[in-house]
Amino acid sequence: MSETSIFADVLRWLPFVLWGFGLNVLMSVLAIVLGTGAGVFLGLGQTSHIRLVGGVSRLATQLFRNAPWLVLLFYCIFLMPYSIVISGATYNVPSWLRATLGFSLPVAANFSEIVRGAIGSIPKGQWEAAEALGYSRSVTLFRIILPQCITRMLPPWMNLYALLITATPLASIVGVEEALARTQAAVQSEAQASFLIPMYATLLVMFFLYTYPISRISNALERRFRTV
Amino acid sequence: MRTEIEGRDLVSLKGVHKAFGSFEVLRGVELGVAKGEVAAIIGPSGSGKSTILRTINGLTPVDHGVIQLGDITVTDPKVDKVALRHRVGMVFQQYNLFPHKTVLENVAMAPIQVLKEPRKDVEERARNLLAGMRLTEKALAYPGELSGGQQQRVAIARALCMQPEVILFDEVTAALDPEMVKEVLSAVRKVAEDGMTCILVTHEMRFAREAANRVFFTDKGVIVEQGEPKAFFANPQDPRTKEFLDKVL
Ligand SMILES: Nc1ncnc2c1ncn2[C@@H]1O[C@H](COP(=O)(O)OP(=O)(O)OP(=O)(O)O)[C@@H](O)[C@H]1O
Ligand SMILES: [Mg+2]
Numbered sequence: 001m002s003e004t005s006i007f008a009d010v011l012r013w014l015p016f017v018l019w020g021f022g023l024n025v026l027m028s029v030l031a032i033v034l035g036t037g038a039g040v041f042l043g044l045g046q047t048s049h050i051r052l053v054g055g056v057s058r059l060a061t062q063l064f065r066n067a068p069w070l071v072l073l074f075y076c077i078f079l080m081p082y083s084i085v086i087s088g089a090t091y092n093v094p095s096w097l098r099a100t101l102g103f104s105l106p107v108a109a110n111f112s113e114i115v116r117g118a119i120g121s122i123p124k125g126q127w128e129a130a131e132a133l134g135y136s137r138s139v140t141l142f143r144i145i146l147p148q149c150i151t152r153m154l155p156p157w158m159n160l161y162a163l164l165i166t167a168t169p170l171a172s173i174v175g176v177e178e179a180l181a182r183t184q185a186a187v188q189s190e191a192q193a194s195f196l197i198p199m200y201a202t203l204l205v206m207f208f209l210y211t212y213p214i215s216r217i218s219n220a221l222e223r224r225f226r227t228v
Numbered sequence: 229m230r231t232e233i234e235g236r237d238l239v240s241l242k243g244v245h246k247a248f249g250s251f252e253v254l255r256g257v258e259l260g261v262a263k264g265e266v267a268a269i270i271g272p273s274g275s276g277k278s279t280i281l282r283t284i285n286g287l288t289p290v291d292h293g294v295i296q297l298g299d300i301t302v303t304d305p306k307v308d309k310v311a312l313r314h315r316v317g318m319v320f321q322q323y324n325l326f327p328h329k330t331v332l333e334n335v336a337m338a339p340i341q342v343l344k345e346p347r348k349d350v351e352e353r354a355r356n357l358l359a360g361m362r363l364t365e366k367a368l369a370y371p372g373e374l375s376g377g378q379q380q381r382v383a384i385a386r387a388l389c390m391q392p393e394v395i396l397f398d399e400v401t402a403a404l405d406p407e408m409v410k411e412v413l414s415a416v417r418k419v420a421e422d423g424m425t426c427i428l429v430t431h432e433m434r435f436a437r438e439a440a441n442r443v444f445f446t447d448k449g450v451i452v453e454q455g456e457p458k459a460f461f462a463n464p465q466d467p468r469t470k471e472f473l474d475k476v477l
Contacts, residue, residue: 123324125324126326128320128324129318131313132287132316133338133342134309134314134342135342148327
């Protein structure tokens, strides 16, 4: 077996794996959107002065933040219905979609902590100044506190996304045909040992090329915001 | 001592008590300030000066006692907070400007957003106030680009833009470098000379003597002594006042 033919084999399988990687990207994008949305509510809930809201938000946050991602994934895969009925029509819920929901739980919990941390990092004087000017608590939060939080939340949010995309291959364990599952399939069908390492290396490079720029931008933003 | 004008006091505190946990910060504060008066509150650290100010605009709720501001009863649990904050401005030691808003926005935003006044009028007023603080060119700058003294003058303009009847100043020069203290004190003085009722907590004894009509001395949560600044500083009556003035003068 020559090296060129291995290279050719990898190239031949590349579109197949790339399509799988597309699913990783899709799951990560959906999960970050859902998780961020839910995380905003949980995070604001954590800072609420209403006892019940604060308590429930803190509990949910800690629960989902301290559970292994894989366990949450299993929960969503096996506990969610396989099909849902909307106005008479039955829709199957594909496993990748159920996995996506599984990923959005830890994302929501981690983002909840990012929101809480950012709100907490704003000096108390900002709240007091706003209160002394007649602003209510909620208006202060939305007009004065949160706008200052956005720049502080952006870098950790991007880091969270990088963490999320690198976690998506976990979905292969529950049968989602994403990049790792497809790489495994390719390796098995070629049935030659020399093919294994280049194929997995290709997968690594794929994730690296996607994730590294995100981490770099996140770090750059963090440095920028720290100096102002 | 000055019971004859007590009925005309714009701000009055009667028997005000406040405890944080088991720690009694205010133990029966009696204080009256007439319209147009400048009252200085002095006293040792931890004696409750900031807490007194914060009870006047309702930032700190009291346990007992009555606080009256004109026809508003501040200590009424159903008090209209917006009306109260409209009539009492506050300037803090740490300026507390909003860093993501320009100087002009900082000054104009509350009257527009809270009091729902027309933007055009408020911005014109804000620009005039900034001009009065000699900050015309800084209107579009962000607070982070200003010196401490400039920031504090913006904070004073912000309080004035609400068109309050009383402004509370809490050690507004304490966080400043010495060379900026003067510019801020003269800004405060200008506000006072324009007829604004001012209640100021200060460590600047000279300023209290020159700018105030009345000095209140607090110790351990009560007002121990009060009087005209000249008499107060020249001839303090209470031993605690004497001891404090000996230390700081
Ligand atoms: N929110 C709070 N919770 C608990 N204790 C408080 C609170 N605010 C103030 N205190 C305490 O009340 C006491 C009086 O505080 P206050 O800030 O009114 O004093 P002060 O006279 O302004 O002192 P300083 O000159 O140091 O500013 C202090 O011992 C302070 O620790
Ligand atoms: Mg104080």
